[in-house]
Amino acid sequence: MTEYNQDIKAIRNIVEKVYSIDISITCRQINYIHARMIFYKLCKDYTKYSLQMIGSFLSKDHATVLNGLRKYEILKSQDVSLFNTYNRCSKILSRILGFEEPINESEIYEAKLIKVTSDYENEIIELKRKLKTNNILIDACRLLSPEQQLEFYHNRFIPFAKIHKVNLESIKRN
Numbered sequence: 001m002t003e004y005n006q007d008i009k010a011i012r013n014i015v016e017k018v019y020s021i022d023i024s025i026t027c028r029q030i031n032y033i034h035a036r037m038i039f040y041k042l043c044k045d046y047t048k049y050s051l052q053m054i055g056s057f058l059s060k061d062h063a064t065v066l067n068g069l070r071k072y073e074i075l076k077s078q079d080v081s082l083f084n085t086y087n088r089c090s091k092i093l094s095r096i097l098g099f100e101e102p103i104n105e106s107e108i109y110e111a112k113l114i115k116v117t118s119d120y121e122n123e124i125i126e127l128k129r130k131l132k133t134n135n136i137l138i139d140a141c142r143l144l145s146p147e148q149q150l151e152f153y154h155n156r157f158i159p160f161a162k163i164h165k166v167n168l169e170s171i172k173r174n
Helices: 003-019 030-046 051-056 062-075 080-096 105-142 146-163 168-173
Strands: none
Touching: 003 030, 003 080, 003 105, 030 051, 030 062, 030 080, 030 105, 051 062, 062 080, 080 105
8 A cells, every 4th residue: 555545545534534424425415525625625735645646536636626625715714613624634634644642532523523513503504594584485475465365375385385294284273
């Protein structure tokens, strides 16, 4: 096994343990994107390999790696959890490479906790956005005449509720 493979594999293992995913899977979910960004950044910071070599480890080209690095630099100031996760992975990697004291397994769990907390915070933000949108729709419905409200209920709300498996009986009781 070459030194290249050892360095890259160590970085990949750290990122995959923190995120609990396989970063080589082609997926556009945000946690996969962030994990790959951190992988690219750690490879650039801790190895002397070209972007092409870093990308080849995940079957990506140099432009994908470059794009990931650029996006990381933009997002790290906006997404504190991304920056904190990078720092945690960097600290773990430094210890593995002998720059600091040996790694403590609890730090991996702490990094995972930071990631999960961030995911929940992002989910809360998204739910608040949806709630605000729903409140706007409810306010708009209140402006409709009783006939228009009834038409809206039968033509829009009931089909929507059936699609989303809303229990209409519990709504009628309230």
